Amino acid sequence: MLIKTYGSAVYGIEATTITIEVNITGGTRYYIVGLPDNAVKESLQRVESALTAAGKRMPRQKIVVNLAPADIRKEGSAYDLAIAMGILAASNQLETPALADFLMLGELSLDGGIQPIKGVLPIALQAARDGFKGLILPHANAREAAAVTGLRVYGVRHIREAIDFMEGKQPLHSEAIDIDKAFLDQIDNYDTDFADVQGQENIKRALEIAAAGGHNVLLIGPPGSGKTMLAKRLPTILPPLSLDESLETTKIHSVAGTLGATASLMTTRPFRAPHHTISDVALVGGGANPKPGEISLAHNGVLFLDELPEFKRSVLEVMRQPLESRQITISRARFSVDYPASFILVAAMNPCPCGFHNHPQKTCVCPPGTVQKYLHKISGPLLDRIDLHVEVTPVEFQALASQHTSEPSSAIRRRVMAARGQQARRFENEPAIHCNAQMNSRQVRGWCRIDENGQALLKTAMERLGLSARAYDRILRVSRTIADMEACADIRPEHVAEAIQFRSLDRENWAE
16 A cells, blocks of 8 residues: 655755655565665664554565655654654554645654654754644754744654654644744843943954944954854944844754754854864865855854854865855765855954064063964955954953943944845845845945045055955955944044054064
């Protein structure tokens, strides 16, 4: 008897519905076909034990399970539940006409328990698009799937619950959440705030500019000057996630398996801070079974690379293309997947190996030439993609001991959102551009025009400070953002002057 049930497979951050065909005929062997991996092939042993635990039997006949479409590789253990229900129906142990109405997912334990799986949100979104009435899945994943409207989500803890539900013997509670309320209640739920930071007003200003224009930042300063503390607070001044951004970000973390057990939607911008021992694949994604890397997990948020020169050169260089295209393509012989990677890069580093080059009180003990060699660990093409180079100096005792309350993140965020609003109107006819940092050279020439005084100031700065040619466009982009923060249609000389301050590493004599 031939029976069809339905599961799903995730490729990249999108899901594809998989038809699971079960046919039982005369014979004695089990077969799973349709490009299954080892985890799928081993499912029959888990299914047999789970069915026995549920009081059912595994047919002692020839069982052929086909996963269609057969030219797409199937991976993981999420097909266990659908295969088990198909076997029960094909052997006349389960009588229900509703199998075609539900998409079923879940890994079976030997005792019949149903274990959580990855990638539930993109699967639920695809199930709703394909017109399924409901989704039966592990109870631990139900809240995540309930974020999708127009789809009934049933969480089960044991295969016995799924069998009784399909036979109409025992109703299941449909998981439901008020997605708008849940989203709005948690949208500003950060544990950190700029109000915690004493002093460092110039660095706060630089990070505000970075947030307003989407610019990448490099913080250069001695140990203990507050680089990490400041970087961790950057997400708190970025505009709140929109519902579409939240769904897209949650899909990535769902596929990667980094969502909490009770999570539904990510409501705060991600902050990822990988250690400098990270590998190329862990940073950009990939592997034998491709998974999102840190740059994709930081999508719509912040990627923080502390101790930048300590990262392997190859790790840093693989970021160059994603920083420009804002996505990463993982290619394999049979397929390729795309992961989004639109993030603000915040990097931090000491100015030299000992950490005290240009320190106001302490003396650098590095041998001659060491500072230049240390800085040269970061390639010019990577520096070319970082708009703001900010020198961080130690905080003075008076500022640390002050009882003055610093400006909170909420106040800074309002200014950032106002500047982003101007950019949204400017680029409303440019679907691929959302902020000033994403402008190409043509758009820079069109939107970043400066008057004669500004041109003269920029020319003088480039000659006297020895700024490199790559600094020119970066200064204009940052100047445009500073003008937007002051609601100025034109870029004035003072905007250019402030932007020039943020090109420390482009100065010829900085490392001497």
